[in-house]
Amino acid sequence: MKKIIFLSSLLILLGGCNQDFQNKSNNINDKPQVVSTSTIISNLTEEIGGEEINNISILAPGADPHIYEPVPQDTIALEKADLILYNGYNLEPNIIKLINSTGIKAEKLAVGEKIKPLDFDYKGQKKADPHVWGDVKNVIVMAKAIRDKLREIDPKNESKFSENATQLITELEALDLWIKTQIATIPPNQRKLITSHDAFQYYSKAYGLEIPGTLIGISTEEQPSAQTIKNLVEIIQSSGVKAIFAETTINPTLIETVAQEAGVKVAKGKLYSDSIGVKGSEADSYVKMLKINTETIVDALTNDSPAN
Structure with a gap:
């Protein structure tokens, strides 16, 4: 009899625990x-x-x-x-x-x-x-x-x-x-943004920058030809920009090659274009991403010291 009572109590207890689990799961x-x-x-x-x-x-x-x-x-x-x-x-x-x-x-x-x-x-x-x-x-x-x-x-x-x-x-x-206030500190003739891929048209239009050219187009699937690289080097040299920019989601090798051939620097910081940064980084939210991008652009286009 005691065993029956014990088993009944155990089943009730387990049933209650199971119900609690289901309730938590449902929540x-x-x-x-x-x-x-x-x-x-x-x-x-x-x-x-x-x-x-x-x-x-x-x-x-x-x-x-x-x-x-x-x-x-x-x-x-x-x-x-x-x-x-x-x-x-x-x-x-x-x-x-x-x-x-x-x-x-x-x-x-x-x-x-x-x-x-x-x-x-x-x-x-x-x-x-x-x-x-x-x-x-x-x-x-x-x-x-x-x-x-x-x-x-x-x-x-x-x-x-x-x-x-x-x-x-x-x-x-x-x-x-x-x-807007930060970009306004860049000398007007230096408000030119040249990047690895064409991801900054909205940013540039909104905040008063010009994009003379990019290494590749809208999609990072594109592969630049030798002629494209040559044309970009000529654009950089004729535009008089102080720096061009690599991006966090794209291998920087080609843009660094372009910079060397054009005789300009690559900015110290890479721009975040299609993704925010990893958790705990300087750009781990949309707001922080736009802030660090702006600081990187302003620093590179107003600072006369070499970036790399």
Whole structure:
């Protein structure tokens, strides 16, 4: 009889523990499952969603969205998602193909496509430049779009998403003004930006810089020809720039070769173009990324001392 009572008590206890576990599991699963493609969109999403969402970033800091090849874990994450946030304008072509080909039922938002794009010519056709985040005003629009989508899929946390977004937007508005004042310190004839790939058109247009040329075009898949390199060297020499810039997601060897042939320096710091930095680095958020880029540009274009 005692054994029966003991076993009954044990089963009740285990049943209670199992129920507690299920409740905890349900609490976790109650949070919207959000998948972000680029590190920039992921950072904005985490700032706005906070602890009220579970966010997974497909791309790791430092990864190049133009050439990223999805892995099986990406498919699993996308299939489990309630919401998929991606840049669009073909920034992450292989991930976009995966999203469109797997019959995923999640809500989807091409955040970057909320912005009217700048165009570029590709083989005689007009294409949209995907690097919309270069202009902080564009990112304010993107932040509002993320906020609205999160409020739509999780109305019970609407006020929290709004509060977080307001705080972020205030920070972005201050950043936009700060960049303008910093770029204004560069001598007007030196406000020229030459980089590894053509990712800074929005930044340059917003903050008063000229882009005389780049080593490669919009996508890092491109390989510059000998003639392209020769032409860029001539552009650099005729433009009178003091420095040109390498980028964190691109091998710097070719841009360093161009600098040597043109007789100019490569800036000390590399620019963050398609990805924020790793956690704990100087550029581990969108805001910090734009700040360090601006400081690097201003220092290189106003400082007469060699950079390398």
